[in-house]
Amino acid sequence: MIKHLILTILIIAIFGNTSQAEQANIYNQIEDIIIYNDYNMMKSVSKEIEKEILSVKSVESKIDLQQTLGLLNLHMGNLPKARKLFLKSLEMSIEHFPNDSKKIYSNAFFLLNSNDYLDFDQLDLVPSKILENLLTIHNSESAFFDAAKGCYIMSLNMFDMLEGVYESALKKATEDISNKIRWARLTYMMISDCMISAQMYQGNNKKALNLIEQSQNYIKENYTNLTYYYISAQIHKADILYQLGNYDKALDAVTFADMALQKRGVITGILNAKADLIYGNVYFDKKSYQNAAIFYKKARRIWTYDIYDKTSQLRALNREM
Numbered sequence: 001m002i003k004h005l006i007l008t009i010l011i012i013a014i015f016g017n018t019s020q021a022e023q024a025n026i027y028n029q030i031e032d033i034i035i036y037n038d039y040n041m042m043k044s045v046s047k048e049i050e051k052e053i054l055s056v057k058s059v060e061s062k063i064d065l066q067q068t069l070g071l072l073n074l075h076m077g078n079l080p081k082a083r084k085l086f087l088k089s090l091e092m093s094i095e096h097f098p099n100d101s102k103k104i105y106s107n108a109f110f111l112l113n114s115n116d117y118l119d120f121d122q123l124d125l126v127p128s129k130i131l132e133n134l135l136t137i138h139n140s141e142s143a144f145f146d147a148a149k150g151c152y153i154m155s156l157n158m159f160d161m162l163e164g165v166y167e168s169a170l171k172k173a174t175e176d177i178s179n180k181i182r183w184a185r186l187t188y189m190m191i192s193d194c195m196i197s198a199q200m201y202q203g204n205n206k207k208a209l210n211l212i213e214q215s216q217n218y219i220k221e222n223y224t225n226l227t228y229y230y231i232s233a234q235i236h237k238a239d240i241l242y243q244l245g246n247y248d249k250a251l252d253a254v255t256f257a258d259m260a261l262q263k264r265g266v267i268t269g270i271l272n273a274k275a276d277l278i279y280g281n282v283y284f285d286k287k288s289y290q291n292a293a294i295f296y297k298k299a300r301r302i303w304t305y306d307i308y309d310k311t312s313q314l315r316a317l318n319r320e321m
Helices: 002-012 020-035 040-053 060-074 079-096 101-113 120-125 127-138 143-155 165-178 183-203 207-222 226-242 249-262 268-285 289-307 310-320
Strands: none
Touching: 002 020, 020 183, 040 060, 040 120, 040 183, 060 079, 060 101, 060 143, 079 127, 101 127, 101 143, 101 183, 101 310, 120 143, 127 143, 127 183, 127 268, 127 289, 143 165, 165 183, 183 207, 207 226, 226 249, 226 268, 249 268, 268 289, 289 310
């Protein structure tokens, strides 16, 4: 309770008479909230930032706050809202800070990362010049640029062009962590998650499982196994095991993820919906249709009432039907 009160006060004062070092510390604390999947705190901080955005006058501060709010919404599962915030920050960055590649491509990466890879229309959200740069610029010092490039290539299903892109982004993100660049720790884990998804989309289950193990080992050594991306990797693992027909192991994996979410107090987040879909798929294939229907319904209700993502809602509804 005291931690929450102190952080709320810091958020309110984030662009008051605070030094750059103090602001960096505030962003670092927000990053911790996201990494450790403190869902209730993410909601509280989001409300404070939404108030702050309305009153802040500095364009740069508005860009940074919108990006922060976008990351919070992304990890709470409100993807449409996250996309709007990242797009607005990206457009403002291009207009007011055209030479600040970190500002531009961090927003580009977060926007592309929040896209549904099966929905090609969402690419229309990204300015065409940015997409063109991602394919034509080959030497970049930015982890954000390489990560955005990887997401764009995945969206195009051009996996032959993906080799080495995410690996380069991950290496640069490691350097950014050492240099204490804003969102570097979170970006590292997001890139790792993208690498896993890329292998899964290509059907390379063995490579995906190896990446999951590497990612989870890193997160467990540096954080805990209750963090957002540890749980996300665990859900990926459960999905792969389900696809391989290892239903019992898939249930074990998704149950671990479900219990970890409960420990963090997350009841209706995006990871819960993904876990419920896997539960439903496993029970469906095991011909336990009553159990499958229960979990499909739970997933549909999360997508409908808590996260408001119509595409995912329809998928869950289709499964339930």
